[in-house]
Amino acid sequence: METKQHTLTKEEVKIQYNKFIGRKILLIFFLLASIILVSGISASLGSANLSIWETYSSILNRLFPAYFEPGWLADVCIWNLRLPRISMGIVAGFGLGVAGCVMQALLKNPLASPYTLGISSGAGFGASLAILTGAGIIGGDYLVIGNAFIFALLCSFIILGLSNRKGATPETMILAGIAMMYLFAAMTTILQYFGEAEAVKEAVFWTVGDLDRASWPRVTIITGALVCCFPLLMFKSLDLNLMAAGDETAASLGVNVKRTRIILMAVTTLLVACIVCFTGTIGFIGLVAPHLTRIVIGGDNRFVLPVSGLFGTLLLISADLVARRVLAPIILPVGAITVFMGAPLFLYMIMKRKREYW
Amino acid sequence: MKLKVNNIEFAYNSIPVLENISMELNSAEVLGIVGPNGTGKSTLIRCIDRILNPERGSILLDDHNISKMTRMEIARKLGYVPQSIAGVFPASVIDTVLMGRRPYLGWKSSKEDLDYVLEVLELLGMMDFAMRDINEISGGQQQKVLIARALAQKADILLLDEPTSNLDIRHQLEVMEIMKGIVKNKGISAIMALHDLNLASRYADRMIMMKEGKIFAAGNPASVLTVENIKQVYGVQALVKNDVERPYIVPIGPVTG
Ligand SMILES: Nc1ncnc2c1ncn2[C@@H]1O[C@H](COP(=O)(O)OP(=O)(O)OP(=O)(O)O)[C@@H](O)[C@H]1O
Ligand SMILES: [Mg+2]
Numbered sequence: 223m224e225t226k227q228h229t230l231t232k233e234e235v236k237i238q239y240n241k242f243i244g245r246k247i248l249l250i251f252f253l254l255a256s257i258i259l260v261s262g263i264s265a266s267l268g269s270a271n272l273s274i275w276e277t278y279s280s281i282l283n284r285l286f287p288a289y290f291e292p293g294w295l296a297d298v299c300i301w302n303l304r305l306p307r308i309s310m311g312i313v314a315g316f317g318l319g320v321a322g323c324v325m326q327a328l329l330k331n332p333l334a335s336p337y338t339l340g341i342s343s344g345a346g347f348g349a350s351l352a353i354l355t356g357a358g359i360i361g362g363d364y365l366v367i368g369n370a371f372i373f374a375l376l377c378s379f380i381i382l383g384l385s386n387r388k389g390a391t392p393e394t395m396i397l398a399g400i401a402m403m404y405l406f407a408a409m410t411t412i413l414q415y416f417g418e419a420e421a422v423k424e425a426v427f428w429t430v431g432d433l434d435r436a437s438w439p440r441v442t443i444i445t446g447a448l449v450c451c452f453p454l455l456m457f458k459s460l461d462l463n464l465m466a467a468g469d470e471t472a473a474s475l476g477v478n479v480k481r482t483r484i485i486l487m488a489v490t491t492l493l494v495a496c497i498v499c500f501t502g503t504i505g506f507i508g509l510v511a512p513h514l515t516r517i518v519i520g521g522d523n524r525f526v527l528p529v530s531g532l533f534g535t536l537l538l539i540s541a542d543l544v545a546r547r548v549l550a551p552i553i554l555p556v557g558a559i560t561v562f563m564g565a566p567l568f569l570y571m572i573m574k575r576k577r578e579y580w
Numbered sequence: 581m582k583l584k585v586n587n588i589e590f591a592y593n594s595i596p597v598l599e600n601i602s603m604e605l606n607s608a609e610v611l612g613i614v615g616p617n618g619t620g621k622s623t624l625i626r627c628i629d630r631i632l633n634p635e636r637g638s639i640l641l642d643d644h645n646i647s648k649m650t651r652m653e654i655a656r657k658l659g660y661v662p663q664s665i666a667g668v669f670p671a672s673v674i675d676t677v678l679m680g681r682r683p684y685l686g687w688k689s690s691k692e693d694l695d696y697v698l699e700v701l702e703l704l705g706m707m708d709f710a711m712r713d714i715n716e717i718s719g720g721q722q723q724k725v726l727i728a729r730a731l732a733q734k735a736d737i738l739l740l741d742e743p744t745s746n747l748d749i750r751h752q753l754e755v756m757e758i759m760k761g762i763v764k765n766k767g768i769s770a771i772m773a774l775h776d777l778n779l780a781s782r783y784a785d786r787m788i789m790m791k792e793g794k795i796f797a798a799g800n801p802a803s804v805l806t807v808e809n810i811k812q813v814y815g816v817q818a819l820v821k822n823d824v825e826r827p828y829i830v831p832i833g834p835v836t837g
Contacts, residue, residue, distance in 0.1 A: 468666030476655030
């Protein structure tokens with residue numbers, strides 16, 4: 223413990239504070255570098271093995287033509303097959319990490335995640351409905367996706383509507399979310415009970431979540447959602463700090479608590495729905511990434527938000543790398559691998575953590 | 581800044597808690613609110629800060645009705661110190677105090693904000709704890725952090741809900757002296773809910789004694805803290821010494837029968 227003789231001066235505290243912020247910025251750069259590295263490795267591995275150099279030059283060639291000379295094979299392999307998948311991992315992981323972080327702060331609950339508000343089970347039900355009965359709101363190629371998206375939103379709008387009437391306290395939202403989660407899970411079970419074996423298998427796989435359905439248009443949609451939602455969430459991250467410190471505190475410092483909670487919840491839900499309808503429910507990232515982040519850099523959401531997103535990305539693309547390569551050419555569902563990799567890490571961090579708050 | 585509360589009424593789920601409360605607060609004045617547990621002291625403070633909305637009556641800040649002001653405008657005028665911290669996530673002391681600057685600036689805290697926050701922390705003797713996590717300091721230290729945040733807010737009126745409940749006698753006196761200094765030097769005024777009648781008597785310019793959601797007595801400490809009032813409101817037989825500057829209360833025992 224510190225001794226009482228010496229009181230810190232303002233200058234000393236200021237230096238410490240700036241270092242504290244510097245460390246967080248350093249971590250952001252470190253994570254960015256790791257993501258670039260893992261993406262590169264991931265893009266170079268596959269049925270046709272490419273060297274890392276070929277991989278990066280093929281990627282950079284499209285961005286800055288005339289400097290690099292990638293082979294034709296590398297170009298096709300990477301741009302048509304591997305990069306869509308990796309990019310999908312990057313944007314989906316980022317979105318889920320950010321969304322989990324916002325939900326935990328908004329609901330002041332360390333257990334909050336896209337699962338908690340029933341978004342994932344809503345999406346799961348929508349997809350099962352489409353796969354098992356062929357019924358859906360949008361037809362054609364987008365039947366399953368459209369259904370998943372709409373039911374995910376439906377589910378969370380019911381919750382927002384209910385909690386808006388009851389005063390939008392975090393507890394109402396969480397409990398309503400858990401009730402919806404069970405409700406949609408039960409409806410999915412009933413559907414599966416009467417389903418054909420093949421279709422049931424497909425529906426189950428859908429819920430586990432993977433990146434097989436990645437394609438450039440889909441990556442673009444998720445990126446678009448991120449570009450719309452993330453700046454807004456960042457802009458409100460200071461208010462998230464205040465709300466995490468308590469509704470009364472936030473209100474007394476000028477935040478319109480109820481409105482902010484509903485709006486941010488709606489934005490986050492939309493983001494998650496956009497991701498989950500393409501990937502299936504890769505839910506674990508939304509729970510783990512914010513916690514890992516807070517363990518490393520503390521609770522200031524202005525940093526937790528982006529770092530949690532980057533952790534989410536790193537976790538998802540690493541899991542995808544493993545999922546593609548351990549039993550190659552079989553590709554395992556990345557949703558399950560994320561949990562396999564994330565859970566031990568998470569448990570280790572929790573056990574190592576000295577403090578008793580989140 | 582002058583605060584005026586006119587006939588407010590408040591009910592939680594239609595159970596009335598505050599009835600017909602009227603009061604005034606002048607600038608550079610400390611108003612103490614005392615009363616037994618559950619009489620509505622905290623509720624009154626929350627109504628004044630519009631964390632709760634009274635059903636009837638009005639609250640005026642220099643003749644502006646606060647129900648017509650935005651949250652941000654209120655936050656620049658009224659600072660609120662809750663009874664305790666409520667967060668579950670980590671937050672450093674310095675970041676917590678920086679939150680007090682939220683009503684003034686946007687997203688990024690400026691150099692001036694940081695300087696001002698450090699000044700406030702120094703004033704409260706909390707410099708050594710600046711980089712610690714708020715969950716890892718004692719209850720009394722947490723209370724000081726919350727006070728620091730309200731000071732960082734540079735509000736004209738501070739609303740403090742039992743600001744000394746977790747402090748030892750030395751720190752109680754210290755905090756009250758700091759508050760007194762701020763009130764006198766900066767022309768800020770303060771409303772404090774207090775349980776310690778002697779502390780209230782010593783530091784409040786005027787007092788309100790509440791009973792069951794109503795104002796039972798109001799005025800200067802000598803007129804409020806009488807043997808009869810204490811008996812009526814608290815059901816306690818007490819001795820009130822009036823030979824010192826402010827009345828001094830020695831409780832004797834609960835009134836029986
Ligand atoms: N959120 C709430 N919902 C319903 N009733 C409440 C709520 N908060 C307080 N009350 C009730 O309102 C009354 C006034 O409570 P309040 O917290 O204002 O009392 P207080 O004077 O601050 O008491 P204490 O000295 O114990 O802090 C009490 O009877 C209490 O039971
Ligand atoms: Mg109280």
